[in-house]
Amino acid sequence: MKKLLVYMKGYEKECILGPLFKLLEAGFDLTVPMVTAAIIDCGIANQDRDYIIRYGGILILLAIVGLTCSITAQYFAAKAAVGFAARLRHALFEHIESLSFAEIDQVGTSTLITRMTSDINQVQSGVNMALRLFLRSPFIVFGAMICAFFYDIKAALVFVVVIPLLALVIFGIMVVSMPLYKRVQGALDKVLGSTRENLTGVRVIRAFHREEEEEEEFCVENDFLAKAQLFVGKISALTNPVTYVMINMALVALLWIGGVRIDAGTLSQGQIIALINYLSQILVELVKLANTIVLSNKALACANRIESVMEIHSSLEMAGQEEDRRENRIKGQVIFENVSMCYQGALEPSVEKITFTADKGQTIGIIGGTGSGKSTLVHLIPRFYDVTEGFVKVDGKDVRSYDLEELRNKVGIVMQKAVLFKGTIRENLLWGNENASEEELQEALELSQSLEFVEKKENGIQSFVEQGGRNLSGGQRQRLTIARALVRKPEILIFDDSTSALDYATDAKLRGGLKSLSYSPTVFMVSQRTSSIRHADKIIVLEDGKVIGMGTHEELLENCQVYREIHQSQYQEENEKSIQN
Numbered sequence: 372m373k374k375l376l377v378y379m380k381g382y383e384k385e386c387i388l389g390p391l392f393k394l395l396e397a398g399f400d401l402t403v404p405m406v407t408a409a410i411i412d413c414g415i416a417n418q419d420r421d422y423i424i425r426y427g428g429i430l431i432l433l434a435i436v437g438l439t440c441s442i443t444a445q446y447f448a449a450k451a452a453v454g455f456a457a458r459l460r461h462a463l464f465e466h467i468e469s470l471s472f473a474e475i476d477q478v479g480t481s482t483l484i485t486r487m488t489s490d491i492n493q494v495q496s497g498v499n500m501a502l503r504l505f506l507r508s509p510f511i512v513f514g515a516m517i518c519a520f521f522y523d524i525k526a527a528l529v530f531v532v533v534i535p536l537l538a539l540v541i542f543g544i545m546v547v548s549m550p551l552y553k554r555v556q557g558a559l560d561k562v563l564g565s566t567r568e569n570l571t572g573v574r575v576i577r578a579f580h581r582e583e584e585e586e587e588e589f590c591v592e593n594d595f596l597a598k599a600q601l602f603v604g605k606i607s608a609l610t611n612p613v614t615y616v617m618i619n620m621a622l623v624a625l626l627w628i629g630g631v632r633i634d635a636g637t638l639s640q641g642q643i644i645a646l647i648n649y650l651s652q653i654l655v656e657l658v659k660l661a662n663t664i665v666l667s668n669k670a671l672a673c674a675n676r677i678e679s680v681m682e683i684h685s686s687l688e689m690a691g692q693e694e695d696r697r698e699n700r701i702k703g704q705v706i707f708e709n710v711s712m713c714y715q716g717a718l719e720p721s722v723e724k725i726t727f728t729a730d731k732g733q734t735i736g737i738i739g740g741t742g743s744g745k746s747t748l749v750h751l752i753p754r755f756y757d758v759t760e761g762f763v764k765v766d767g768k769d770v771r772s773y774d775l776e777e778l779r780n781k782v783g784i785v786m787q788k789a790v791l792f793k794g795t796i797r798e799n800l801l802w803g804n805e806n807a808s809e810e811e812l813q814e815a816l817e818l819s820q821s822l823e824f825v826e827k828k829e830n831g832i833q834s835f836v837e838q839g840g841r842n843l844s845g846g847q848r849q850r851l852t853i854a855r856a857l858v859r860k861p862e863i864l865i866f867d868d869s870t871s872a873l874d875y876a877t878d879a880k881l882r883g884g885l886k887s888l889s890y891s892p893t894v895f896m897v898s899q900r901t902s903s904i905r906h907a908d909k910i911i912v913l914e915d916g917k918v919i920g921m922g923t924h925e926e927l928l929e930n931c932q933v934y935r936e937i938h939q940s941q942y943q944e945e946n947e948k949s950i951q952n
Contacts (some may be wrong), residue, residue, distance in 0.1 A: 372677055375494070378458040385451035386502060392444035393507040399437040401514045404648035406430055411641030446736070448502035456495035459699045463487060463677060471687045472755045473715055478680065481564030486680055489559065490673035500663045508660035515649035522642045526628050530653070533621040537657050544606060545664050551603035552672040558596040565589050610661040618654040625650055648782020686757055687775065702766055703731035703893040705752060712747055712759035720759060721747040722916045729909070731862075732891035736904025738937065739913035745897045746787060748913070749865045752895070753782040760908040765863065783861035783892075785869035789848035791840035796825060799851060803858030811858060818884035819854035820877050821847070822852050845872035853881070857888075865895045870903055878903055901938040 406426055414423035432715040443651060457659055467475070467483055512534060519527035569576065569585055571793060576585055629643040633815070680715060706728050713720040722744040729735045737745050750756055751763050754770045763770045783803065791799050800812050807815075812832065824835040824847055828834040840848040849872045864885070870878050882903070885894055896904050904910055912920035912934045920931030927934040 374681065375674055378462060379451065379455050379818065385417060385447040385454075387797075389447035389451060390506045392440045392447065392504055394510055396437045396444065397507045397514065398508045399433045400511065400652065401518060401649075403430065403433055404518070404645035404652075405936060406433070408639075408641035408645035408647060412639045412645055413641075416641075425703040441949055444503060447559065450744070452495050455498055456491050459494070459677070460487060460491050463692050464493070464682065466681055466683075469649045470683065470685050471757070472750070473686055473757075474683050477715055478683065479560070479564065482545070482566050483680065484567070485560050485563050486673075486677050490556065490677050493666075493673040494670045494677065497667045497674075500666050501670075504659055504663045505667075507664065508656040511656040512653050512660075515653050517647055518558075522646060523632060523638050525564070526625060526632060526638065526643075526646055529621050529625045530650070533617055534653070537614055537617055539618070541657065541661050541664060544610050544661075545668055546605050548603050548665065549668045549672060551599070551606070552669050553598070553675070555599045555603055556676060556783075558592070558599050561592050562589075562596050565592050597725045603681060606666045609655050610665065611658060614654070614657050615650060618650065618657070621789070622647065622650055623668060644757035649911075660816060673747060687754060687771075696952050699789060701730075701731060703728040703891070704766060704893075705765075705863060705893055706762070706764040707751075708762040708764070710751065710763060711759050712751060712756060713759045714756075717837040719851045720916055722913075725761075725911075726916075727909070727911060727921060728843070729893050729895070731893055733908040734885070734894040734904075734906070735914065736907035736910040737895065738899070738901065738904060738910065739895045740936065742915075743913040744916040745913055746867050748911075749784075749867055749895050749897055752863060752865060753779050753784060756811060780859075781862045782865065783854050783856035783859045783863070785849075785867060787857045789840065789845070789852045789869065789872075791836050791848055792896050793838040794836060795830075795833050796828075796836055796851065799836055800832075800855050800858050803855045804860070807858045811860075813858040815854040818857055819850045819880075820873075820884070821850040821854050824850075829902040843918055846874075846877070849875075850881075860890055860892075861888075862892055863895070868897045868899060870898065871900075871946040875902060882906065901934070901941055 406429055410423055410426045410430075413419065414426060427639070464487065466489075516527065516530040516534060541897070565588065576582060589732050618905055624644075625646055629638055629646060631771065632638040633640065633643060662793075705724050710725045711720045711723045726749065727735075737748060739745050751758055752765065752770070754763075754773075754775065757771065765773070765778065765781060794801070797812065800815060801807060803815070806810070813822070825832055825834070836842065840851070843851070849869055853866070853869060870881065873881065878900075879902075897909060898904050901924070907924070910920075910922065910924060910927055911918055912931050914933060919932050920927050922930065928938060
């Protein structure tokens with residue numbers, strides 16, 4: 372939690388004024404029993420109506436001033452808490468954005484979402500309560516005890532006994548419940564992860580009729596969360612009844628001692644009423660303090676979870692290697708030198724001992740079975756992951772020597788899963804280049820074979836796209852993501868199996884459009900179809916992360932059995948389809 376307090380910077384004034392006004396309110400509250408005692412002992416006992424009215428007016432004034440102080444304190448506390456949470460959320464999001472895919476895979480998307488939302492909200496509530504009550508409640512408790520000593524020492528001994536016992540109960544419950552709240556938040560992560568997975572894959576679940584199984588799995592996780600919350604809730608719920616019992620026992624003791632002292636003439640009726648009021652204030656404040664501590668436990672547990680994410684350092688560090696000036700003149704060149712890459716926790720590398728060179732303007736086809744390492748290979752170019760061994764060079768410079776923004780500005784990538792964002796088609800295209808002109812947007816749509824269906828829409832390029840592109844077909848989504856990459860006009864274009872939803876005719880037109888690009892980018896085409904890569908300058912065949920063939924389409928048909936088998940199986944399928952049609 373201490374490391375997160377840096378985000379309170381700029382709210383020092385609110386952090387001081389909030390508790391200060393709460394202490395002022397507490398001071399006025401401690402004055403009320405004294406005024407009440409004076410009214411009883413002097414005003415009512417002497418039947419002095421003017422005295423009662425005068426001191427009654429003082430009570431009203433104390434209430435008004437106390438309410439004003441309370442509202443002011445709440446304003447400053449809320450301002451500091453909300454501002455702190457906003458800064459923390461921004462910093463956490465920025466930190467997550469700086470992490471590589473390796474760290475995000477390790478932590479998990481659902482956990483990061485929980486910490487960005489639920490955890491930060493809990494911390495915000497904890498800070499708000501702490502600024503308002505962590506000073507006020509102890510001040511009232513010890514202030515009431517000190518005031519009691521001014522009236523009668525023997526009666527005040529009740530306060531001396533009951534306050535440590537109450538503190539022992541409250542802090543004991545806090546020690547027990549704090550680790551349990553961490554467990555609850557962990558269970559919440561699992562429920563959120565299951566919910567996210569089911570909502571994302573709802574069509575697959577229905578297609579395979581797995582609704583009942585998924586519901587059962589969700590119920591198991593949800594029941595575990597509910598049981599964990601009930602268990603820690605029961606422990607926390609002990610706070611109020613235990614404190615009430617102890618306070619009521621103290622009240623009985625105070626009434627008994629007070630009655631004896633009144634008979635002896637040592638205490639007046641007004642003073643015993645003041646002592647009872649002070650004891651009631653202690654009860655109320657300790658209950659508030661207990662609730663504050665329970666909330667603070669949650670906030671601390673959540674803060675530790677947030678801090679654990681903030682302490683994760685990106686594995687993408689600058690290598691600071693010297694540039695090869697001769698190679699650096701070749702823009703768009705990509706070199707793999709003996710490259711191997713192993714995911715965290717994996718026993719074997721996903722790609723191993725890969726060496727090749729892609730010169731500017733060349734098209735490199737990459738093909739292989741599922742899990743052969745195709746996506747892993749191309750993700751090393753924009754440095755989504757770091758190599759375990761070897762070097763990946765862009766423009767003759769190790770990608771680890773680049774500033775990430777500079778490197779990724781050179782690369783346009785179309786991911787395997789087509790992702791569009793809520794907004795218009797135009798806004799989605801501008802992700803590639805926010806300064807792109809209308810002519811450049813139209814050119815990108817035309818090259819990606821998207822212009823035909825975009826023009827048919829009522830609002831054209833201003834047509835609305837739902838989150839994830841749900842109102843578009845799979846092929847339309849893929850073509851728009853390709854257009855988004857083309858808008859950037861990058862040195863290197865990567866298509867990570869991003870034409871799988873396109874028919875053969877559209878695929879061929881797209882490849883023809885790429886050949887006509889004036890800036891001649893280096894193109895990496897990952898595909899499962901030999902028809903998509905057969906005209907590539909160089910084709911790399913992968914199997915189990917290793918290169919088992921490299922060359923042109925004709926060379927591989929002659930020399931690589933795996934490639935030949937893939938091509939022949941697809942060629943037969945194409946012939947069968949054409950015969951059926």
